[in-house]
Amino acid sequence: MDNVEPEQTPFAAVTAQTSKIQRQYQALLDQSTPFVLYRWIGTGVFLGVFFLRILFAQGWYIVAYALGIYLLNLFLAFLQPKFDPSNDMLDNEMEDGSAGGLPTKQDEEFRPFIRRLPEFKFWHEATRAIAIAFTCSWFEIFNVPVFWPVLVMYWIILFVLTMRKQIQHMIKYRYVPFSFGKAKYGKSSTS
Secondary structure, rough: OOOOOOOOOOHHHHHHHHHHHHHHHHHHHHHHOOHHHHHHHHHHHHHHHHHHHHHHHOOOOOHHHHHHHHHHHHHHHHOOOOOOOHHHHHHHHHOOOOOOOOOOOOOOOOOOOOOOOOOHHHHHHHHHHHHHHHHOOOOOOHOOOOOOHHHHHHHHHHHHEEEEHHHHHHOOOOOOOOOOOOOOOOOOOOO
């Protein structure tokens, strides 16, 4: 006998397939989480392939520029603390008139550095942006004629100015967003 299945609408079938693909994609992302170095190497190679595509095609400079601006924005969010000390200082000054900041003395509370954009989300968004830019570089509609040296110089100036501002902010509020070079404390045998 035929197996009787309840009739499924086309919308329900598409929804079921979409959620199945989303679950598989999420499982793949979850499996790649511990492999930080390999993920970033893959993203770097993908970025290199994209730039080779731009170089050999001699076009789509505006797509590359937009990708560069977006990656710079992601990098800045990666470097910034989730709770900005300059905003906290302004809030504290408004509330009680005293200046706040990161702990600088032994008796102050320890507050770890928490990124505004975690490393995995930074990698995921950057890789996705490179994939979108690579796809856009195959469509002629995105090949807007521009004088590319101006875009390169503008991006370099923008990078230098924003990084200078970010480094000044890091120095002013005394935080380091990277863990290398910091003191590491391990278990010591005190007997």
